[in-house]
Amino acid sequence: MQREEQFLLARRITSMGDRFYIEEINFLKLGKRKPNSAGMQQSSPAAFMKVLRQMLCQQEKEVLWI
Numbered sequence: 001m002q003r004e005e006q007f008l009l010a011r012r013i014t015s016m017g018d019r020f021y022i023e024e025i026n027f028l029k030l031g032k033r034k035p036n037s038a039g040m041q042q043s044s045p046a047a048f049m050k051v052l053r054q055m056l057c058q059q060e061k062e063v064l065w066i
Contacts, residue, residue: 003047006047006048006051007051009048010048010051010052010055011055013052014052014055014056014059014061017061018061018062019061019062019064020056020061020062020063020064021064021065021066022049022063022064022065022066023065023066024065024066025045
């Protein structure tokens with residue numbers, strides 16, 4: 001997933017409500033399951049979660065980790 005796509009998806013998700021439940025998964029480990037490449041870190045699930053968490057915090061939305 002390209003960085004721009006990550007922002008678009010995160011924006012779409014944050015517009016869907018005020019409270020979000022996120023399952024605690026080791027996203028860093030998930031990203032390492034794929035072959036290493038220069039762009040892999042920017043397209044990993046961990047990178048997307050970082051973008052999503054940042055947007056949720058900026059918009060003062062509630063995040064509940066399950």
